Amino acid sequence: MGIFDDLLEAAKRGDEDEVKKIVSQHPELLHQRDDRGATVLHHAAFGGHRTIAEFLIHQGAEINARDAEFGATPAGWAIEYLREMGGFLAIELDDLAFAIERGDAIWVARLLRRFPSLHKASNSAGTLFSQMAEQTGDPEITRLFRSTEHPGE
Template sequence: MVPEDHNSFKVHEASYQGRYEEVKEKVLNNNRLLTTLDDSERQALHWAACGGHEELASFLIEHGAPVDKADDIVSILMDNWSDVNLQDKRGATALHRAASKGNIQSMALLLQSNQCSINVPDSEGNTPLHLACEEERLEAVRQLLERGAITDKVNREGKTPIQMTSCLSIRRLMRMNEM
């Protein structure tokens, strides 16, 4: 998606330069700017991360900027600051988002950092494993289990990750992991 107006170009440039108030005003007036791509197919979050603007990147994430894109946003965020467990307004971390979307590449980067809290719940009590199971992301479930994700943690509905899926392959994998 190439930006249709000059505001989207301005928000990308302002994000790179760390002009927090300007970006905040534009995004609050038009939240579509969070997902708008510039000519190089990058979002404002990418440019905020490239510029090393942690507070601005946090604002963008909290207001819905996706962190599970297939580009290098995760790498940039990890290189510029150490808080890979930053939570959005729903309590989800980058690992929650990547697991629910089955973004194996982003998950691998996050998990390799050894700083990632693999069992942290979001505001609904769901861990990344709950979400990977619910969305039937077999490879995401496999990665989380290999890294020691807790399989019996219950969410606010009282469900464990295995209770969130109807996928037989995931259920089999989870049972094998418990042995």
């Protein structure tokens, strides 16, 4: 195992002292990528290791570096676990509610394609988006929700 692998493992397990030691001796590793194109900051963010992420950023890690697999930034990796559990950003929920209310089928389709489990989500008042779609009477938006009733399941 090489020094970069040691750094990644330290970041993954939250070993701040080891991360600091390796980065102080090998600052060039801040910009090195693993086989998925991810940086050490991606891995620290995914593990929820805030103090390590802060240290890496202060040392010059690229905060918006994109991985090669999905084009995801460290911020995207930071929320990945919650996304896997059905979590969304408030703006995503608000944007879907706005698109439904405005009758914008193009944006509703885009959001449902990007985040298929939104069909099970609710707006801030607790109303299911699928119910909002039905209430609009817009046949295209209603169809979009019916065609995504069980995505990926």
